[in-house]
Amino acid sequence: MFLNHFEYFAPKTPAETLELVACLGSKAKILAGGTDLMVVMKAKAISPDYLIDINGVEEFKGIFCEQGKGAVIGTNTKLAEIQFSEAIQAKYPALAYAAGEVGSSQVRQMASLGGNSCNASPAAETPTPLVAMDAKVVLSSILGERELPLEEFILGVRVLDLAEGEMLTKFVLPEPKLKSACRYAYMGRRDAMEIDCVNMAVTIELEDDGEKVKNIKLVMGSVYPRPLVSKEVTALLVGQKLSDQLIEKAAEAAQGEAKPIDDIRASAEYRREIVKVLARRLIKEAYTDAKGV
Amino acid sequence: MEKKVLKSKWNLTPEGWNLEGVPSSQDEKRYTQVGRSVPRIDGPIKVKGEAIYTGDMTLPGMVYGKIKRSTYAHAIIKKIDCCKALKLPGVLAVLTGDEAPNKWGIVPQAANETVLAVGKVRFYGEGVAAVAALDEETAEAALELIEVEYEPLPVLLDPFQSMERSQEVLIHEDSKGNIMHAGEQVYGDVDKAFAECEYVLEREFHTNYPQHGFLEPHSALASYDTQNGQLHLWASSQIPHYLHRQMSIVLEIPMNKIRVTLPTIGGGFGGKGEAAPSEFVACLLSRKVGRPVKVVYDRQEVFYTNKGRHPCHMKVKMGLDKDGYIQAVDFDNTLDKGAYSGWGIVVLFYTASMIHLPYKVPNARFRGRSVYTNKPSTGAMRGLGGVQPRWALECLMDEMAEMMGISPYELKLKNAIESGHTCINNMFVPHSEFKKCLETAVKKSGFLEKQGKLPFGKGIGMAGGYYITGTAYTLYQNYKPHTTVMIRVDTEGGVTLLCAAAEIGQGCNTVMAQMVAEELGIQYEDVHVQSGDTEIGAFDLGSFASRLTYAAGAAIKMACVEINQSLKETAAGMLGVRADQLVIKNHEIYSMYEIKKRISWEKAIEVYTSINGTLVGMGNFSPPRRKGIDIISGNRVQGANIGHSPTFGFSSQVHEVEVDVETGRIYVKKVTEAGDCGTPVNPMCVDGQVEGSIMFNIGACLYEDQKLDASGKHLNPNFHDYKTPTTMEMPEMDTNIVESYDHSAPFGVKETGEGAVQPTFPALTNAIYDAIGVRFYTLPITPEMVLKALKDKKEGEL
Numbered sequence A: 001m002f003l004n005h006f007e008y009f010a011p012k013t014p015a016e017t018l019e020l021v022a023c024l025g026s027k028a029k030i031l032a033g034g035t036d037l038m039v040v041m042k043a044k045a046i047s048p049d050y051l052i053d054i055n056g057v058e059e060f061k062g063i064f065c066e067q068g069k070g071a072v073i074g075t076n077t078k079l080a081e082i083q084f085s086e087a088i089q090a091k092y093p094a095l096a097y098a099a100g101e102v103g104s105s106q107v108r109q110m111a112s113l114g115g116n117s118c119n120a121s122p123a124a125e126t127p128t129p130l131v132a133m134d135a136k137v138v139l140s141s142i143l144g145e146r147e148l149p150l151e152e153f154i155l156g157v158r159v160l161d162l163a164e165g166e167m168l169t170k171f172v173l174p175e176p177k178l179k180s181a182c183r184y185a186y187m188g189r190r191d192a193m194e195i196d197c198v199n200m201a202v203t204i205e206l207e208d209d210g211e212k213v214k215n216i217k218l219v220m221g222s223v224y225p226r227p228l229v230s231k232e233v234t235a236l237l238v239g240q241k242l243s244d245q246l247i248e249k250a251a252e253a254a255q256g257e258a259k260p261i262d263d264i265r266a267s268a269e270y271r272r273e274i275v276k277v278l279a280r281r282l283i284k285e286a287y288t289d290a291k292g293v
Numbered sequence B: 001m002e003k004k005v006l007k008s009k010w011n012l013t014p015e016g017w018n019l020e021g022v023p024s025s026q027d028e029k030r031y032t033q034v035g036r037s038v039p040r041i042d043g044p045i046k047v048k049g050e051a052i053y054t055g056d057m058t059l060p061g062m063v064y065g066k067i068k069r070s071t072y073a074h075a076i077i078k079k080i081d082c083c084k085a086l087k088l089p090g091v092l093a094v095l096t097g098d099e100a101p102n103k104w105g106i107v108p109q110a111a112n113e114t115v116l117a118v119g120k121v122r123f124y125g126e127g128v129a130a131v132a133a134l135d136e137e138t139a140e141a142a143l144e145l146i147e148v149e150y151e152p153l154p155v156l157l158d159p160f161q162s163m164e165r166s167q168e169v170l171i172h173e174d175s176k177g178n179i180m181h182a183g184e185q186v187y188g189d190v191d192k193a194f195a196e197c198e199y200v201l202e203r204e205f206h207t208n209y210p211q212h213g214f215l216e217p218h219s220a221l222a223s224y225d226t227q228n229g230q231l232h233l234w235a236s237s238q239i240p241h242y243l244h245r246q247m248s249i250v251l252e253i254p255m256n257k258i259r260v261t262l263p264t265i266g267g268g269f270g271g272k273g274e275a276a277p278s279e280f281v282a283c284l285l286s287r288k289v290g291r292p293v294k295v296v297y298d299r300q301e302v303f304y305t306n307k308g309r310h311p312c313h314m315k316v317k318m319g320l321d322k323d324g325y326i327q328a329v330d331f332d333n334t335l336d337k338g339a340y341s342g343w344g345i346v347v348l349f350y351t352a353s354m355i356h357l358p359y360k361v362p363n364a365r366f367r368g369r370s371v372y373t374n375k376p377s378t379g380a381m382r383g384l385g386g387v388q389p390r391w392a393l394e395c396l397m398d399e400m401a402e403m404m405g406i407s408p409y410e411l412k413l414k415n416a417i418e419s420g421h422t423c424i425n426n427m428f429v430p431h432s433e434f435k436k437c438l439e440t441a442v443k444k445s446g447f448l449e450k451q452g453k454l455p456f457g458k459g460i461g462m463a464g465g466y467y468i469t470g471t472a473y474t475l476y477q478n479y480k481p482h483t484t485v486m487i488r489v490d491t492e493g494g495v496t497l498l499c500a501a502a503e504i505g506q507g508c509n510t511v512m513a514q515m516v517a518e519e520l521g522i523q524y525e526d527v528h529v530q531s532g533d534t535e536i537g538a539f540d541l542g543s544f545a546s547r548l549t550y551a552a553g554a555a556i557k558m559a560c561v562e563i564n565q566s567l568k569e570t571a572a573g574m575l576g577v578r579a580d581q582l583v584i585k586n587h588e589i590y591s592m593y594e595i596k597k598r599i600s601w602e603k604a605i606e607v608y609t610s611i612n613g614t615l616v617g618m619g620n621f622s623p624p625r626r627k628g629i630d631i632i633s634g635n636r637v638q639g640a641n642i643g644h645s646p647t648f649g650f651s652s653q654v655h656e657v658e659v660d661v662e663t664g665r666i667y668v669k670k671v672t673e674a675g676d677c678g679t680p681v682n683p684m685c686v687d688g689q690v691e692g693s694i695m696f697n698i699g700a701c702l703y704e705d706q707k708l709d710a711s712g713k714h715l716n717p718n719f720h721d722y723k724t725p726t727t728m729e730m731p732e733m734d735t736n737i738v739e740s741y742d743h744s745a746p747f748g749v750k751e752t753g754e755g756a757v758q759p760t761f762p763a764l765t766n767a768i769y770d771a772i773g774v775r776f777y778t779l780p781i782t783p784e785m786v787l788k789a790l791k792d793k794k795e796g797e798l
């Protein structure tokens, strides 16, 4: 129940932060909202020697969303801010929705977008839509920056492609394509404070005819150690005009790809069943919305 | 002289309480304080976060206690080595079970718990040792240094397995067959009645293992004065008296050396209705180190030691004659007791008495057994003993109505009891508006227009229920009054009610203030309430069995008789009229015939106290004793006392659900409830209790279940994995208080805190059946179960 003894740093600038990250290496942990970190520390799952509190660094916060230029979101932007941002709601409704489904209101006031990805929990809400919309993460160190698709950043349960001395600083979201839509859905026992038993996001982009699928990306959460991008759904549906039959086939394909586990929240069998239901519903919904644009 | 006054008080009949000449029920305008939705006395400080809970308290020199918990569900303790822990700087003392071996338990005949395990552990997480240290961190570190050697024993987690393997392993040496208690109650000729029935149906039902989910964990702060041997315990408890009594047994010090005080309590729902090891450990450690010791559980410890609802494995059989009148009920119940007895015998026989109401049952048979398993003990949980059988019976009746081709409403209304009903087991119901509850809920929800007619996936279901209002005897079989209150009136302190009632969040302090104000003819804001203290207040059994409003109401009425009489006599002298012609109302004392003859209530107090000093009234409540006694023979009858109560509350609910037939998720859309709580002393509090009750059991019906792995380790000992519904899952609620007045009850009151939990399981289960055509006999009804059932159904239809 008690935290181990650690040294606490509260840098004020990105440069100071990166300096600390470089010096302290894997003995340090970044403290953003702390809604995950404090829990695992109290459970003695980890006992870092140093905490680097990034809440004093303004540059790590904020949403920059310009017409035609996608969006950049600072790592320490609170989920509540994303949930209620009009710009995000308009351009990336699936992200605003997913952010609003994390934990409770109190948690979302504290929790950051970066923390939600860096926590690398398979059940996390926001990585799923972020991957579906081809978001990239920017990883910074005193040596410079590199950009990586989010799906390559999260490697497994609590495993990241994050080198010693590096930290996540921002998310870069591409501008949604014309005639496209991204939608998010989840299944859990309750509608707040819920760790999803399955979540999913689908982005569909249509050809100029507004009928044929030019591109589709279906991403599943909570059924694999990391966000799982369906290959088969893309293979099946690209170039097609969608029908109920085809959608059903795609949903079954997604179901076949999912590798869920049994745990206290749900059985693997049930999760697979839900993958099919969500896939069917989401593909339909995203298809309709893409056509409507 | 003194004796005479007392004697006349004891002879009061309920009707005689109203000395003003008009029975209260005939004068609707009589109540000015009772029946008002006044704000809760404890509301503002709680909303502002200023209420002081045990965990908030510190005393000079206070240290911290923590408990080391077993990592086996069933094992012999070979050795406990505390040497290393004692050497840790900051550790003041350690405690092991053999230092306090006296058994405690709320039902003395079956008390079998010790403060910490002695010789053997019987569930995962049971306390094996405790430490006191200067700070919590050191205490926690010290626990790690205590070395315990175990010899594991077979772990029995299922009651049937436990009975089966009892030759091989006993959980308690003195409980043969691993059965805590078994019992049978037969009334009438059940087999003959079944033989003559037109419709007979038998089903098996299995309930789950939920726990209370109160917010404030068990907390205790004890201060033992080594100079004078006085012990003061602040604790988060529903039962200061029973705690007081058991503390005396365990510590072997007289009760008059112990004082129990309740700070603000953050909920109980039955889970604080027994003493807790935290309380004993705090007291024992404080005595050992001579400093105040605080013990506050974390959530995991609450789960490990919780005394949640008994899983029940029930076989229920019911027979109806050709017109649908119930002729017989046969009920067999196997209860999962967990590791220790606690409330066990009471719960066993409560389930037995639940078959006798709220429908007329002329022949009834009960066979039951409560079986030990290596799990956290089960105990009292809101609606104790009622929820499980109610679920089974109301679902069974729904099915039987279908068999007969009539509406379940018709079947239930036809069999519903009315005022003045005596059950075959001698339970007496002085007053019932149950039929009105059924009618109101059905009419307001449009049940008859909807049932069986909604599209697939949507459904509506109904159920009735009842619960006791009070209890028949003290658990240690002494027929002393169950509640005593003292009301003090003077010019300095105004009016103060002193009692030991436990305000656990249910609102009893507010309701008691309203009742005192009503009786004394003043405003509820004028009444100070000092409750929850065994030294300041007089005797009270505690907050359980939905007893407080009734019991405190009766005692308050009696205490006020004395006060009003003294004031009337004082005023009579001042006004020159007869005392028995005076009325006290709205801070005034006036003649009911010459309304100009009046003085202010405060003036009368001033005059009275100038002559006599402070005015004090004492009042008592004893439940009527004929319950459970055969009136003709005078003998105790089977089922005596348990389940009997002075009066009963009733409720009926209609639930409307939508089932997502693809994901299996059940959405409760609307609940229409109608309750007979007698006079609602505070209608707002009643609504809160009823809405809370419904949500409480929607949780246990659809969401909540404690899970253990094969070794008995708790898999979801936190609110992260043990899922209760949130406000997002709260349905639209239409709760209705039906017009009701129980003449036998003080102010006409009954219960409201536990009756409304009773119909929730069956109304929901019946609604799910209406939605998807599947009847469930196991709880909780999860999305996975729904999907599987739908799949099975589809395959069955092919």
Ligand SMILES: Cc1cc2nc3c(=O)[nH]c(=O)nc-3n(C[C@H](O)[C@H](O)[C@H](O)COP(=O)(O)OP(=O)(O)OC[C@H]3O[C@@H](n4cnc5c(N)ncnc54)[C@H](O)[C@@H]3O)c2cc1C
Residues within 6 Å of the ligand: A029, A030, A031, A032, A033, A034, A035, A036, A037, A038, A039, A075, A101, A102, A103, A104, A107, A110, A111, A112, A113, A114, A115, A116, A117, A118, A119, A121, A123, A124, A125, A126, A166, A167, A168, A169, A193, A194, A195, A196
């Ligand atoms: C009551 C409760 C309910 C919750 N419900 C949900 C839920 O429904 N869904 C869900 O997904 N999560 C949930 N969580 C978990 C948590 O709130 C989220 O994952 C949240 O987004 C984490 O963000 P944070 O800012 O609090 O992260 P922190 O706890 O501060 O950090 C999490 C981890 O990421 C690391 N980290 C943070 N920022 C960076 C960075 N910029 N670079 C490198 N590493 C970094 C930290 O060192 C730490 O290891 C819940 C937590 C609680 C307490």
